[in-house]
Amino acid sequence: MSDEVEPGYVRVRLDLSYDGKDFSGWAKQRERRTVQGELETALRTVTRSQETYELTVAGRTDAGVHARGQVAHVDLPQAVWAEHGEHLRRRLAGRLPKDIRVWRVAEAPYGFNARFSAIWRRYAYRVSDHPGGVDPLLRGHVLWHDWALDVAAMNAASRALLGEHDFAAYCKRREGATTIRTLQELSWVRDADGIVTATVRADAFCHNMVRSLVGALLFVGDGHRPVEWAGKVLAAGVRDSAVHVVRPHGLTLEEVGYPADELLMARNQEARNKRTLPGRGCC
Structure with a gap:
């Protein structure tokens, strides 16, 4: 399965941490406070966008679990990245609640997927x-x-x-x-x-x-x-x-650990295969 970024978009890597005490986990839920929900709302606000840009995360932590070295990615339109990329980390710091911090925002190398490229x-x-x-x-x-x-x-x-x-x-x-x-x-x-x-x-x-x-x-x-x-x-x-x-x-x-940049896409594709133990069939 290919993970090519759509034409006109830039894949952005975010390194972040959070105190999980008051979150119902990472994944967004209706009427519950989650890390993904807070981050996506903050991104939409600071980029003045009508659209919500969905985040993909390395590890979907459960309710109450903390993260010091979490990694996520988001695909942003090139125009949005060009306008806001340089200031995105500082603007997110001003908009996010104090139990989430984004420490690094950078354009991701080719083949990077926060979840599937991780080793x-x-x-x-x-x-x-x-x-x-x-x-x-x-x-x-x-x-x-x-x-x-x-x-x-x-x-x-x-x-x-x-x-x-x-x-x-x-x-x-x-x-x-x-x-x-x-x-x-x-x-x-x-x-x-x-x-x-x-x-x-x-x-x-x-x-x-x-x-x-x-x-x-x-x-x-x-x-x-x-x-x-x-x-x-x-x-x-x-x-x-x-x-x-x-x-x-x-x-x-x-x-979260990742391979060298030139191996990111290969790892990305490999990780999508359903695993079996030696001597066992897939089903």
């Missing part, structure tokens, strides 16, 4: 197991877990989940969508302040995947399940009632 997304999930709770200044971004966590056990359990697998046991199924993903990194670190951070990187994620993985590994970390349990759940391929989807506020999309 990985990296999330962080932050947890505190301090018996006194979470620092009030961090409460909007850190989950409190009321059991002491064994980070070494969580890392040991994480290793069985790395690589290409069908993550159906850790995803909320969507009709017609594959649950096969390549998990490139899943690691846990406790910092000097006692905050335990999971770094989760994959080529893509299915619905609720990160929060489900974190929920399972917290059960391992606090001793409620053995190290081998997370891998056995994956192999079973079905949802386990003990795998909880943890709350969204501890999750932040940190960064």
Whole structure:
């Protein structure tokens, strides 16, 4: 499938961040406040356009999830880009609510698609197991877990989940969508302040995947399940009632990775193919 920009238009890349607390996720919805809705309204206002220019995003975050390194693109008429491009970032800063910031606005290279050209997304999930709770200044971004966590056990359990697998046991199924993903990194670190951070990187994620993985590994970390349990759940391929989807506020999309410019279109086209595991048919 081609992703050529229509004649007379320019594809523009936006790098942005937002605090997800007061948003019903990324995707625009009627009568609900969303990141996409706020951004598209602001773009229409600052470019004085009658038309709403639709954004495509690298990762459609759920309600309450934050982003530090989100990427989106929008196709603007050449005349609109020529008139407003140089001032667009500053004008958006004046129009957007304070829980969304656009840090970079630039013409995208040939073949770039914020969603399909990406080769990985990296999330962080932050947890505190301090018996006194979470620092009030961090409460909007850190989950409190009321059991002491064994980070070494969580890392040991994480290793069985790395690589290409069908993550159906850790995803909320969507009709017609594959649950096969390549998990490139899943690691846990406790910092000097006692905050335990999971770094989760994959080529893509299915619905609720990160929060489900974190929920399972917290059960391992606090001793409620053995190290081998997370891998056995994956192999079973079905949802386990003990795998909880943890709350969204501890999750932040940190960064999106893209290949070199000359490989963008090839990646864009490759990512649209429905994946299967070796030895399995497509259907």
